[in-house]
Amino acid sequence: MLKNQGTWVGSFTQxxxxxxxxxxxxxxxxxxxLNQGNTMRQTIRKLPPGQxxxxxxxxxxxxGRGVLFCQTGAFSQGSIQRSPVGEFGAELGLIHGAERLRIAQIFPKQPTLGSLTLIREHLDGVEPAARPDLSTxxxxxxxxxxxxTVYPxxxxxxxVATRLEIQQVGSDITQSLSFGNSANIQSRGQxxxxxxxxxxxxxPVTVLLLPNGASASFPTEIQSGQGLFLEAGWLITPTLRQRLIRTYNAQGTWTSLTLVTEQKQ
Known part of the structure; x- marks a missing residue:
């Protein structure tokens, strides 16, 4: 948490x-x-124009039980258990130098995404890098x-080492993903x-391509009895990307948080 200390200036984009x-x-x-680092005070000020x-x-x-941090300061807080009759979701936060990118995904008592918030921030006094909207x-x-990967x-x-290959053939997008020595995970989308x-x-999974090189991945419609994940991605430079993945098992229990840092070859 201490790697996130300071005053972060930016915006909450609904x-x-x-x-x-x-x-x-x-x-x-x-x-x-505060208190020799034993307490952290968070002050959130929103400045809507004209209000x-x-x-x-x-x-x-x-x-809290729903919060974990990675060594870089990346973090996630959110639901520790999914219930079909309760609100479900999480915030995923990435940090790079003097900049942060956070994404909150909320499923309000329904199997499809209800709201999404993109939070782009930089330390006060620092000029943030300009990044285009993410594209395929x-x-x-x-x-x-x-x-x-850290565990609750x-x-x-x-x-572990990772490898991700993304190709486009016509209107089809194909992905091949491997973690360590595990078998490749293949997927095809449009x-x-x-x-x-x-x-x-x-x-089924939806990936939204967002401003500032960001992406949000989530179940298109949550299927009960199946594992799922919520992910925030950030293309920091054309060849450097971070992804933060919050994983739930088939029973809807939060099991892990994974930070992937990858370089384009």
């Missing part, structure tokens, strides 16, 4: 499940350690990297506007 921008609200989020400033102050002396063309190619039951973290839809398999 998006439709299609990826369309609904509203963009300037923001300031201050994370300050009163809203301010929320939170203090943490311990992390930027993702085509072979990506090699490393995945760090506090078992030791695991690190692009529809700013969305990639992978409809094969037991849990």
């Amino acid at each position: 998006l439709a499940p299609s990826g369309a921008v609904l509203q963009d609200t300037p923001s300031e989020v201050a994370l300050l350690p 009163p400033i809203s301010e929320t102050v939170l203090e943490y002396s311990s992390l 063309a930027q993702l085509i190619g072979t990506w090699l990297g490393e995945a760090e 039951d506090l078992q030791p973290p695991q690190t 692009q529809a506007g700013s969305a990639l839809r992978f409809d094969q398999g037991r849990q």
Whole structure:
């Protein structure tokens, strides 16, 4: 958590499940350690144009059961158990230097995504890098990297090599993904506007291509009794990408958080 301390300036962008921008609200989020670092105070200020400033102050002396951090400072907080009759979702936060990118995905008592928030931030006084909206063309190619997985039951973290190959043939997008020595995971999808839809398999997945090189991946419609994942991606440079993946098992229980850092070959 300490790697996230400071005052982060940016905006909260509300998006439709299609990826369309609904509203963009300037923001300031201050994370300050107190009591020799044993307590963290978070002050969230939203500054909507022409409206009163809203301010929320939170203090943490311990992390909730639904929160995990990776060594880089990347983190996720959210549901530890999915229930078909309750709200389900998570926030996934990536950090690179003096910039952060966070994505919140919420399923409000329904199997399809209800709301999506993209939060782009940089430390106060730092000029953020300019990045275009993510496109399929930027993702085509072979990506090699490393995945760090941490677990809510506090078992030791695991690190494995990763390989991701993305190809486009006509309107079809194909992916081949491997973690360590595991078998390749193959998927085929099609692009529809700013969305990639992978409809094969037991849990079809939608990937939204978003502003600032961001992407959000989630089940197109949650199928009970099947494992699922929520993912935030960030193309930091044309050849450097981070992805943060929050995984749930077939019973809907949160099992792990994986940070993938990959380089385009």
